[in-house]
Amino acid sequence: MKHTILNKIRQHGKVIILLFLIGVFYLSFGCPFRLLTGISCPGCGMTRALFSLLTLDFGKAFELHPLVFLLPFAVLIYFKRKSIPKKAMTVLCAFALILLFAVYCIRMIQGSTVVYADFESGLIYRLFNNVM
Numbered sequence: 001m002k003h004t005i006l007n008k009i010r011q012h013g014k015v016i017i018l019l020f021l022i023g024v025f026y027l028s029f030g031c032p033f034r035l036l037t038g039i040s041c042p043g044c045g046m047t048r049a050l051f052s053l054l055t056l057d058f059g060k061a062f063e064l065h066p067l068v069f070l071l072p073f074a075v076l077i078y079f080k081r082k083s084i085p086k087k088a089m090t091v092l093c094a095f096a097l098i099l100l101f102a103v104y105c106i107r108m109i110q111g112s113t114v115v116y117a118d119f120e121s122g123l124i125y126r127l128f129n130n131v132m
Helices: 002-011 013-029 032-037 046-054 058-064 066-079 086-110 123-131
Strands: none
Touching: 032 123, 046 058, 046 066, 058 066, 066 086
């Protein structure tokens, strides 16, 4: 049993380390895309939505990011990816990206407290503005 757990950790070690580093960055600086550009990223609100989902506040979770309910399926697909045909994985990934982009565009157009554009708060704008 112990070897199985260690093997699983070794198999997914890079993903675990990457998720850990992303978590540390987010806790320290927030969203890197928003930090640089001042524009919300397509995943903005997902972490807060996940926490709302874990506390069974489904309405708040949906409000923060409507695609949060697909996360359990994404995790399942990730762990079963070797048993899923490559063509099906390509279609699933393409569909997920299209859906993410479509939801992002709708949220940006409709206006939201979660997804917005404030170029002047972006690091790139501030650096460019100070240079000129």
